Amino acid sequence: MIGFLIKKTFFDLWDNLLKLAAVNIGFIASLAFLVFIPPLLASIPLLAILASLMGILWLAIYFQAAALSLKTVSDYSSFGVRDFFHNIKEGWKPGLVLGGLVSIMWLMASMIIPFYLDMGSLLGLFLAAVIFWALAIGVLALQFFFAIRSRLDTKPLKIIKKCFLIFFDNAGFSLFSFIHNLVLLVISVLTAFLIPGPAGVLLYLDEALRLRLLKYDWLETNPPEAAANGRRKRPQIPWDALLIDDREKTGTRSLRNFIFPWKD
Secondary structure (H helix, E strand, C coil), rough: HHHHHHHHHHHHHHHHHHHHHHHHHHHHHHHHHHHHHHHCCCCCCHHHHHHHHHHHHHHHHHHHHHHHHHHHHHCCCCHHHHHHHHHHHHHHHHHHHHHHHHHHHHHHHHHHHHHHCCCCCHHHHHHHHHHHHHHHHHHHHHHHHHHHHCCCCCHHHHHHHHHHHHHHHCHHHHHHHHHHHHHHHHHHHHCHHHHHHHHHHHHHHHHHHHHHHHHHHHHCCCCCCECCCCEECCCCCCCCHCCCHHHHHHCCCCCHHHHCHHHH
């Protein structure tokens, strides 16, 4: 499943290269505000913090609009400028919610953890470690927030709940996705974050959730059997059968097809 996920994400990224680059330009402009404006207000700490929070909130709204737009790419379609602006209107509420959560997590990581570490005691070290691992789990779970909003639910509390349900049921896959996306961002440095960039990360996460949901559709019609000890057996998911339609739609390509698609 993971091999096909990476392949499909790459194919969809390649087919929509210019659109993803355009989305990434918006990310770069938004990030520039967050990086350059708060330091200019360093002499007024309250304004600097407010500018940082505003930048984070706007980035979250932009991320949600991008995720809603890239969902169409994952579904073998496309989107335009008008669709993107419509998605800003559609996604600003959950974007603000996640932006608020990220802001709280940022404050905890930048202020509360250092505070406990500065206590210089075992209690402080313990509390800092607890907060660190809580934040780590939060990051791994909330990485699917935008994709879940795009595909499953519109209510922020239900989205957050489903983020953690998916994480705890797919902890290894969530960790792999996080590492995969870190690698994507490192590779993006070579193209100044134009490709694959944050848009590539969002596309991967939507593809990942979309394919992962096939598992739950299958489990709904094939519930796990009870084992001898009374517990439910963890079934073997038949990914080869579940991915037949997607593999046919995605197809295969040679290097010549990638470079000269019109000669196919």
